[in-house]
Amino acid sequence: LTLVLLINLTFANNSFADSRKIPIKEISVFKDGHVFVLHEGSLSTNGNGDVLVDYLPNPILGTFWPYSADTNAKLIGVSTGHKKVAVERTALTIQALIAANIGAEVLVTEKSISGNMPSERYIATILAIPTRSSEEIALTSIPNSPEQLSTKAGIVLLKTTNGTKVLSIDQIQDITFKNSFNPKLTEEEFRNQMTLRLDWGKQKSAQAAKVGLVYIQKGIRWIPSYRISLDGNGNAVVKLQATLLNELADLEDVNANLIIGVPTFAFKGTIDPIALQQTAAQLSQYFGNDTGRLNNIRSNSVYIDGLDSNDISRQQIVGSQAIDSSTQARGENLGPDIPNAGQTEDLFVFKLKNISLKKGERMVFTLAEQTLKYKDVYIVDLPFSPPSELSGNINSQQQLELIRLMRTPKATHKIRINNSGNHPFTTAPALIIRDDAVLAEGMLTYTAIGASTDLEITKAIN
Template structure:
């Protein structure tokens, strides 16, 4: 007969599974990016004496827990209370193994000194948890009590590692109008403990196209998911009561003030300690080359509903206290390289009343402009960018991009595009204007921007210069002026698009006026 031996130091740690009197099957989950999830359950359960008992989700949010029955046998009432249910638990420790095998024949190896061992064969009659004593009827008929801490090995003729334990939990007793044998039920609740995190992988394929792939990392710290329809949601639904729990989840009275809006925030740190990592199989297939792994396109069925977009991931499984990665889509998109530089008002004459004439270096950033030509929006998330050869280029944020719109991803500083900016005061008029009780002087400042392309290709650079003043000579730029409430000078932005061939250098000039009060204390 096959024996089963338990080595105490190598027992596998397995989570407990609670089986209540009845439980509905999970049918669908809708995950949001704020650590909440809408769960829907459905099924037909047996009714005894016109009622049945269901477990209640521990973290259902305020006002979102609903149970409905079929019209053939409607609900009369639901009573919520804290109850004790029998729990089928997988043994983790030696005392639990003993409890799981009461009434079984066993061979017990007992520690006797540092090197000596003693074997006892017989039937386990009972276990006394208060003292840790195991009552064994030996083969010779004698009754022996053994401290379980002295047991080094246990050998059984069959594998039985399950034992019944008492579990304190919140339950719902459903009372029906009719005393039927079965009841068809549907359950909805929005709960904490499930989250999804999007991320993107952008791989350049040529000078005009790039392949964008999106994955969803799902974190499950609420309950087991077994072959359930799953969807991840793009958008920000209103959650007026935040993370406030529904009154049915706790066994104390709800204060009146608790029914008003709460400003509490959902803490993602509570989801940080994963016990397992799960990744689904790659949808692209292929052999060993990078080309075959990251070339195919695929889509996930989606649906726009008002201001939210739902990506349908199909049926998936994910145990409690684990994380999983699920592919969402991959598509080839058009892009173009763009170069951009924003130059601040380095003088700010109205405040400093001094013009720094030094020629300062200005950073030019290389970015790509990606057009969303898909039928679904891009949600805000991290994006990693690689070259055609698989070399790292950047990690940036891809912002929400609806269908047909463009998004800009910053790659790096363009070190081969050199830009410098200098300014000088060219005229001054004292006592130029009196506004209220303050007399202002006026200065005119001339600025110069030089741009040189040292790259082996042509580039187009978007240059923006910010000044606190009124532009009088825009130097062929587009000027945008914005009034300010705490200054007599407006904010002005000058914008040029500069096309440069390889090795070409251009100079931009501009002038602006600034009013300033000469005596400021």
């Protein structure tokens, strides 16, 4: 009797993994890629009344805060480490099927040593695969050696009519089970695991406990962009669109808060030791520090012609009167250890519900749309003279060129938008459209409610 095994991995048992995950309930996303994450859920407890979690975040130092939401259990501590766990998986090799069916009766077919010799076949009972246990390895290792997994031999012990046969598993061509068999194999492996230690007081621990985690780490960001449609009569339809990038974890029906503002995380370059890692996880280029003008969008900073975007790290607020770019101060990158660096405006939050997004996916959606007033303005810069320090460092031809440029100033056509809406503008690319035709794309800067800002359309060429 030969049994044919058809293994369907789609229906693999995932109860082990699901029982040790705390679902994400809410995220608060900053434009620089940092995200405040809240996990909460009911997980099964072990024999000690503690909760085991396989997921370990990479939080910023000082931002990891676990808690117990169970009124009967108090959280007394959290520990993380490389723990040995038993995991059941579908057996995919002959060796795995043999290990999963110790004691089964099988028909063994050995590989032929010579092409002219027929394969040897016989009935046998699987006795064991010789194994060195973790305990045995620990006893024979030097003190303080790291824990190791059990080591299985490449041989199998078979009970035959002639006695116990020791056979190399590589020598087995196939096996035929005489009766039903177990297609699953439970094996040990190391995993980074978190243990939430709970105190149940004088009562017996429950089978499950409601626990949660909050922390800040890099892994989800949102990128804003604007579409400004002009009607030519002083009305502009301003639409804000958000692109959400998820490289942290699967999100399912979570509440998402998209935040306008500049966060200050003094230890954003330091991973909390609870993560058991020395460096943060590798993310895509959209989360790096060398993405050109995207740095302006992340930090709500103003782009000034002629300045590298990395030099402008702080938010520059546009007040009640529009400020021309030539008069704006250059922001300094003071680093994360300077209190309130770049914190020149209050945070504004767009609240979204029921967001589902798998890790590695992106999502684009409209956040807001409003009709605002605008007017056309034409600005001409009239420089008085170059700095006196410059004259000694340029030749006569360059001096003549400077004089020529000062005598032929160029006018810049801009639109001045009054933000009379219910949320501030954030620093983002802005596509300007009129009569279904594209006029320009510029950078809309942070503008508080009630303030005005200028957005360049074009420069006169003669």
